[in-house]
Amino acid sequence: MRVVSACLMGCKCRYDGNANYVEKMARFVEAGKALPVCPEQLGGLSTPRNPAEIVGGDGFDVLDGKARVVDNQGNYVTDLFIRGAEQALHIAQAAGAKEAILKERSPSCGSTSIYDGSFSKSKRSGVGVTAALFIRNGIVVRSEESQ
Secondary structure: OEEEEHHHHOOOOOOOOOOOOOHHHHHHHHOOOEEEEOHHHHOOOOOOOOOEEEEOOOHHHHHOOOOEEEEOOOOEOHHHHHHHHHHHHHHHHHHOOOEEEEOOEOOOOOOOEEEOOOOOOOEEEOOOHHHHHHHHOOOEEEEHHHO
């Protein structure tokens, strides 16, 4: 079993109310081989919502209290991102998931790159909050772009 970012299977849960549909991911879910999760919604964020980025590091730094997640209006949403990551981890562990396929560049789900916190569409190496928590708990994290 694996978990998949819900937006990849067509759920309109992105910050802007859209999806990032990838047919292969939807087929995994439809075949019962994956569970969809949206850590941001699980954390209590609405859809749509203001875009958010990690400032001062990556998801590991957020978990360690060294960086924050901030939306484009300057609101701190770190606690909601951590809560959502914890809920997604709980679902993954309850399902016995050993792998997660997550949306690249997301402040929750990015597995190799995230936006740099400047809201200028600039990217940098790093992982999102949920990806970091999954990795720390032994779940292999992959990007939908590597599938």
